[in-house]
Amino acid sequence: MVTLYRRLPRVEYVQPKTIEELLALRAQYAGKGALLAGGTDLMPKLKRREIEAPGCLIDLKGIPDLAYISNAEGDGLRIGALATLRAIETSALIQATYGILSQTASSMASVQIRNRGTVAGNLCNAVPSADTAPPLLALDATAKLMSQKGERIVPLDDFFIGPNKTVLSDDELLVEIQVPRVLPHSRGVYLKLTQRSSMELAVVGVAVMVSARNGVCENIKIALGAVAPTPMRAKRAEAVLRGQHFSEELIEHTARTAAEESRPIDDHRATQEYRRDMVEVLVKRAVIETISP
Numbered sequence: 001m002v003t004l005y006r007r008l009p010r011v012e013y014v015q016p017k018t019i020e021e022l023l024a025l026r027a028q029y030a031g032k033g034a035l036l037a038g039g040t041d042l043m044p045k046l047k048r049r050e051i052e053a054p055g056c057l058i059d060l061k062g063i064p065d066l067a068y069i070s071n072a073e074g075d076g077l078r079i080g081a082l083a084t085l086r087a088i089e090t091s092a093l094i095q096a097t098y099g100i101l102s103q104t105a106s107s108m109a110s111v112q113i114r115n116r117g118t119v120a121g122n123l124c125n126a127v128p129s130a131d132t133a134p135p136l137l138a139l140d141a142t143a144k145l146m147s148q149k150g151e152r153i154v155p156l157d158d159f160f161i162g163p164n165k166t167v168l169s170d171d172e173l174l175v176e177i178q179v180p181r182v183l184p185h186s187r188g189v190y191l192k193l194t195q196r197s198s199m200e201l202a203v204v205g206v207a208v209m210v211s212a213r214n215g216v217c218e219n220i221k222i223a224l225g226a227v228a229p230t231p232m233r234a235k236r237a238e239a240v241l242r243g244q245h246f247s248e249e250l251i252e253h254t255a256r257t258a259a260e261e262s263r264p265i266d267d268h269r270a271t272q273e274y275r276r277d278m279v280e281v282l283v284k285r286a287v288i289e290t291i292s293p
């Protein structure tokens, strides 16, 4: 397949220096403006003419304070709108407590792209295969959205409404991703099936967070990518294992249930049958990995 990249279409460009200024521009260009973070999704789409040129590009990078990763109050992780994938991958704070996130970031794209691309941009672009979505869903993350009218907190589970569609309205900004504290005795893993070993989007992505003690599954979150119109939680599968002693039979039942819950499609990268089979394989593998010594 030949991909045609052309010059960027002519667009107005602004770089506000404060959030207030940014929100005012967002309101002014509601329905006509586009936010620009790293540009690693937006710029190729504009060059390929996959989307109409916006009336104005509103660049977030004039507000570098939005690039934070913090755990200031000790009540969970806060990821600002400009925190890059590379920062997530290399943050000592994230590696120590939210290892699933740094592991996921390291599986994405290349170092060059990770140096520019943001977690917020990955979520707002809202493709079903967005890699940061399954681990953040498994961590019960929420999105803090802001406009001139105020703020709202949306569970990530309600954030995606279709391919390339989120609940964000035209005048809003995803200002922060919030991740609650992880339960004690928790471990998580993200398994990404790709056609090539690097620089590849997920054919199937599976994130599992397990909290286990004395052979009992105290809690489990399973999230899937690239197997439904949006990244999704496999809640029926979680219910199979939650509160139970781990056994091979139950883990297999959990994995089968997750596969049944998935709603994959056929596309040029895989058939729906293959994707469903791979959900079963990867969920089983991920659960075993999280409880292995």
Ligand SMILES: Cc1cc2nc3c(=O)[nH]c(=O)nc-3n(C[C@H](O)[C@H](O)[C@H](O)COP(=O)(O)OP(=O)(O)OC[C@H]3O[C@@H](n4cnc5c(N)ncnc54)[C@H](O)[C@@H]3O)c2cc1C
Residues within 6 Å of the ligand: 034, 035, 036, 037, 038, 039, 040, 041, 042, 043, 044, 081, 085, 107, 108, 109, 110, 113, 116, 117, 118, 119, 120, 121, 122, 123, 124, 125, 129, 130, 131, 132, 168, 172, 173, 174, 175, 199, 200, 201, 202
């Ligand atoms: C070569 C290559 C490889 C890639 N590999 C992967 C991969 O392995 N896995 C993967 O998931 N993705 C991959 N991507 C896609 C992309 O790099 C990521 O999705 C990245 O995280 C996007 O972030 P960004 O900051 O560049 O977003 P941008 O391109 O700046 O923005 C993306 C969209 O989100 C909107 N937006 C951005 N920030 C906000 C905000 N704070 N609030 C509201 N709206 C916002 C923009 O308006 C735009 O619509 C790849 C891209 C390339 C070019």
